[in-house]
Amino acid sequence: MRKINITVYKKNGLHVRMAAGLIVRLQELVKDQEILTSIHVEYKNRCVQVTNMLALVSLRIRQGEEFTLVFQQDVPASVLQEIKDYLETVEYEDNKEAETDRLLMENSVIFQEAIANLPNGMVVVNSENIIIYVNEAATKLFEMSQEELLSRRADEVIPHSKLKEVIDLGETQFAEKQKLKNYTILANRAPIFYNDKIIGAVSIIQDISDIEKLHFELKKERELQERLNLVLESVTDLIALTDDNGNFTYMNVQMEQLLSHLELRCFIQEMVSKAEWEEIKVKQQSLVKVMRFSNKESYILKIKPLLLDEEFRGVVVSLSPYNEIKELLKKLEVMEQRTKYLEQELSKHMKLDEAFQTIIGNSEILLDTLSMANKVSKTDATVLITGESGTGKELVARAIHLSGKRKEAPFIRVNCAAIPPNLIESELFGHEKGAFTGAYKDHQGKFELANNGTIFLDEIGDLPLDIQVKLLRVLQEREIERVGGTKTIRLNVRIIAATHRDLIQMIEEGKFREDLYYRLHVIPILLPPLRNRKDDIPLLVDHFRKQFNEKLEKNINEYESGFLEALGCYHWPGNIRELENIMERVMTLTDGTVLSLSDLPQYILNQQDPTIPLKISGDILLFEEYEKQIYEHAAKYYPSYNQLAKALGLTHKTVAAKLRKYGIEDELGKKYQQVGEFS
Numbered sequence: 001m002r003k004i005n006i007t008v009y010k011k012n013g014l015h016v017r018m019a020a021g022l023i024v025r026l027q028e029l030v031k032d033q034e035i036l037t038s039i040h041v042e043y044k045n046r047c048v049q050v051t052n053m054l055a056l057v058s059l060r061i062r063q064g065e066e067f068t069l070v071f072q073q074d075v076p077a078s079v080l081q082e083i084k085d086y087l088e089t090v091e092y093e094d095n096k097e098a099e100t101d102r103l104l105m106e107n108s109v110i111f112q113e114a115i116a117n118l119p120n121g122m123v124v125v126n127s128e129n130i131i132i133y134v135n136e137a138a139t140k141l142f143e144m145s146q147e148e149l150l151s152r153r154a155d156e157v158i159p160h161s162k163l164k165e166v167i168d169l170g171e172t173q174f175a176e177k178q179k180l181k182n183y184t185i186l187a188n189r190a191p192i193f194y195n196d197k198i199i200g201a202v203s204i205i206q207d208i209s210d211i212e213k214l215h216f217e218l219k220k221e222r223e224l225q226e227r228l229n230l231v232l233e234s235v236t237d238l239i240a241l242t243d244d245n246g247n248f249t250y251m252n253v254q255m256e257q258l259l260s261h262l263e264l265r266c267f268i269q270e271m272v273s274k275a276e277w278e279e280i281k282v283k284q285q286s287l288v289k290v291m292r293f294s295n296k297e298s299y300i301l302k303i304k305p306l307l308l309d310e311e312f313r314g315v316v317v318s319l320s321p322y323n324e325i326k327e328l329l330k331k332l333e334v335m336e337q338r339t340k341y342l343e344q345e346l347s348k349h350m351k352l353d354e355a356f357q358t359i360i361g362n363s364e365i366l367l368d369t370l371s372m373a374n375k376v377s378k379t380d381a382t383v384l385i386t387g388e389s390g391t392g393k394e395l396v397a398r399a400i401h402l403s404g405k406r407k408e409a410p411f412i413r414v415n416c417a418a419i420p421p422n423l424i425e426s427e428l429f430g431h432e433k434g435a436f437t438g439a440y441k442d443h444q445g446k447f448e449l450a451n452n453g454t455i456f457l458d459e460i461g462d463l464p465l466d467i468q469v470k471l472l473r474v475l476q477e478r479e480i481e482r483v484g485g486t487k488t489i490r491l492n493v494r495i496i497a498a499t500h501r502d503l504i505q506m507i508e509e510g511k512f513r514e515d516l517y518y519r520l521h522v523i524p525i526l527l528p529p530l531r532n533r534k535d536d537i538p539l540l541v542d543h544f545r546k547q548f549n550e551k552l553e554k555n556i557n558e559y560e561s562g563f564l565e566a567l568g569c570y571h572w573p574g575n576i577r578e579l580e581n582i583m584e585r586v587m588t589l590t591d592g593t594v595l596s597l598s599d600l601p602q603y604i605l606n607q608q609d610p611t612i613p614l615k616i617s618g619d620i621l622l623f624e625e626y627e628k629q630i631y632e633h634a635a636k637y638y639p640s641y642n643q644l645a646k647a648l649g650l651t652h653k654t655v656a657a658k659l660r661k662y663g664i665e666d667e668l669g670k671k672y673q674q675v676g677e678f679s
């Protein structure tokens with residue numbers, strides 16, 4: 001490498017003509033192109049190729065200043081001397097020459113400055129696609145320094161540069177959008193012609209990053225606007241926007257249609273009074289009211305103020321068809337009621353306490369009763385359980401006791417029907433020694449035994465009237481006196497009573513005290529007869545099959561086809577107790593593992609179709625004939641007028657009178673007797 005320092009003595013420094021002269025001389029002296037392009041000029045930390053005239057001139061080396069000429073490869077000393085002599089020649093031959101150089105230089109500087117200060121980037125290449133000029137805006141966009149770009153092939157340093165293409169084809173390229181690392185640019189490229197020859201190309205680059213961003217934001221805004229329009233057009237409500245004077249600036253199609261239909265223009269003024277509008281505007285308050293238009297249609301009008309930076313800018317008006325909303329509200333109300341009902345039903349059928357799990361059955365009617373009993377078990381209220389014989393009254397009474405807080409205390413059952421009337425008082429309330437003949441020692445009554453627990457007064461309807469009076473006192477005072485005793489014993493006993501009798505009828509007949517009835521009837525629980533919940537029969541049959549398998553040590557696990565159906569057809573006057581007895585009987589008699597139809601008692605098989613064979617074919621009979629048939633059929637299954645009346649949903653009086661009228665009193669309980677005999 002060789003370096004020579006040169007001082008410029010010419011008046012105009014290293015001016016345009018001198019730079020051109022230097023290049024021409026070097027081209028004459030150094031024929032090898034490679035050596036030629038390796039020669040550089042170093043000046044004030046800048047370094048440019050000597051053959052890049054534009055760059056050379058742009059160094060603006062002034063008179064008296066020094067620069068270095070760097071030769072990368074060896075050149076003859078004569079060449080160096082000749083160049084040094086040329087550059088250091090001091091005097092102009094004449095002033096005109098100096099003036100010409102000044103003009104040329106001035107012109108060049110003006111153009112350089114103009115281009116350097118362009119907001120757009122500019123890159124100039126020579127015919128070899130070597131970058132010979134790049135302005136500051138371009139270096140910013142490419143994020144490279146002038147040194148990194150100058151004298152390099154454009155297609156090597158500039159991403160996607162197409163200047164080579166422009167030079168080869170001689171065609172201009174307009175506004176091509178390109179993405180750089182951090183900028184988006186538009187590039188215009190054109191070939192540079194001189195004497196019909198392409199001597200290079202220029203690229204003007206415009207930074208459109210901000211415009212792009214703006215365009216993107218605008219696009220997003222437009223998209224949002226379109227979505228909003230779509231929403232506003234799709235809703236059933238009629239919607240409009242106004243400016244701060246109440247003039248419409250937007251309305252959806254639905255609103256447009258209504259307005260044109262009503263031939264309304266100054267809509268807001270038609271809908272709100274001046275005072276209302278002031279209220280909305282000044283106090284920035286919403287308004288809701290029902291509007292009735294001339295076409296008789298009613299709408300709910302809502303006006304909401306539109307505030308931008310807390311400044312009133314107009315209102316949003318919406319109209320909702322009133323009738324539709326009314327309809328919807330009605331539907332909602334119905335739905336709410338349904339939900340409430342379903343919730344109630346659900347809560348009824350929610351899992352019952354464990355004590356109630358022994359009561360088999362899934363029918364609605366039974367579950368209703370059990371859920372009531374379950375609730376009552378959590379209180380101390382007196383309970384009266386009614387229902388036909390064998391429906392499970394005692395079972396329910398025990399479950400109430402066992403799921404209540406008294407479960408650890410005694411549950412004392414008293415069968416009022418089974419105790420001789422002369423002993424009943426002493427049985428219930430106890431006696432003192434010597435109170436009557438045979439009272440050898442003090443005796444605790446059932447009430448005392450049940451203290452802190454529950455007393456279950458079964459068959460309460462069979463209690464003699466005098467005892468009813470005493471029981472009433474116990475219910476009121478919660479205290480007893482033993483027979484023959486003088487002291488009062490305070491008790492804490494829960495009372496559950498049960499009966500299969502019709503107590504109301506007994507009151508009418510003077511056999512049961514009304515005041516006692518109402519004392520007992522605080523919480524009535526009515527157990528349904530089995531015939532009213534036949535869906536439970538298969539469950540009950542299965543329950544008893546398992547129970548008796550254990551008791552009888554059998555392994556019966558199948559039913560002959562028709563077995564369950566036969567039981568389902570029977571009307572079960574003896575209810576579950578009867579079913580339990582029949583299951584015990586058939587299981588005792590069965591040898592194998594299958595319960596067969598033939599093992600069932602004849603009266604059950606005979607009753608498979610309990611439907612009444614009403615003679616309605618052929619001639620139509622008198623209504624009374626049909627009525628008689630119904631009474632004849634039903635009376636057989638019930639042992640009393642009372643039970644028959646209940647089954648038919650009539651009063652005791654009516655059924656008694658009808659049976660008398662048709663002369664069929666003897667039919668009463670005929671088939672019930674058969675059951676009775678069996679069980």
Ligand SMILES: Nc1ncnc2c1ncn2[C@@H]1O[C@H](COP(=O)(O)OP(=O)(O)OP(=O)(O)O)[C@@H](O)[C@H]1O
Binds near residue numbers: 389392576
């Ligand atoms: N739902 C049921 N699930 C299982 N067994 C039941 C059910 N209901 C009743 N039973 C059984 O039926 C028989 C009769 O029930 P319970 O004695 O409770 O009836 P009751 O209504 O008190 O009869 P009565 O009025 O004759 O005293 C009992 O063996 C009982 O276990």
